[in-house]
Amino acid sequence: QKEVEQNSGPLSVPEGAIASLNCTYSDRGSQSFFWYRQYSGKSPELIMSIYSNGDKEDGRFTAQLNKASQYVSLLIRDSQPSDSATYLCAVNRGSARQLTFGSGTQLTVLP
Amino acid sequence: DGGITQSPKYLFRKEGQNVTLSCEQNLNHDAMYWYRQDPGQGLRLIYYSQIVNDFQKGDIAEGYSVSREKKESFPLTVTSAQKNPTAFYLCASTTGNEQYFGPGTRLTVT
Numbered sequence: 001q002k003e004v005e006q007n008s009g010p011l012s013v014p015e016g017a018i019a020s021l022n023c024t025y026s027d028r029g030s031q032s033f034f035w036y037r038q039y040s041g042k043s044p045e046l047i048m049s050i051y052s053n054g055d056k057e058d059g060r061f062t063a064q065l066n067k068a069s070q071y072v073s074l075l076i077r078d079s080q081p082s083d084s085a086t087y088l089c090a091v092n093r094g095s096a097r098q099l100t101f102g103s104g105t106q107l108t109v110l111p
Numbered sequence: 112d113g114g115i116t117q118s119p120k121y122l123f124r125k126e127g128q129n130v131t132l133s134c135e136q137n138l139n140h141d142a143m144y145w146y147r148q149d150p151g152q153g154l155r156l157i158y159y160s161q162i163v164n165d166f167q168k169g170d171i172a173e174g175y176s177v178s179r180e181k182k183e184s185f186p187l188t189v190t191s192a193q194k195n196p197t198a199f200y201l202c203a204s205t206t207g208n209e210q211y212f213g214p215g216t217r218l219t220v221t
Contacts, residue, residue: 043213101154
């Protein structure tokens, strides 16, 4: 079992719809969870971090964390073509704040 | 401007040659990390350093070496012992929990 799993996609949604991205992790001791956006050929950009159970909202983005079920999700409301990218889920491990990444979900928002 | 810089952006080398990738940050971050990314895959940790003059192996350290002589700098050497060095190399840094990435170096070895 991979430590951090994401559906690879591709996921396509129409412009204005809600995009839902999911991630599960295996280490119950993980405390910090992150979503990165990566445009093709570019480096990852941190868009959300979440540390406690529940929802965290930032503009059109909402991160949801359920530690009991070991999943993290990212909702993108009012999706725009500019949201088309690969979204990477990352989970912390170890005392040196190392991150384990999922393989990413490719999202395409259709105009 | 504060940030993380990596150079060069693209690097081409012949098999059997060592190559050093540069990573510099002026964010006063204490911890720095090197990852590699292969097409269609997530990031895998190569080496990390929490303080100057100290660093630890990550998940795929074989064929790589690093140094941390200054807080701002964390260069990565890809040696000839690395079997599949062609990849996108990413440097990151943090002072808390959130890691921020440099623009990356795309290395091609033929």
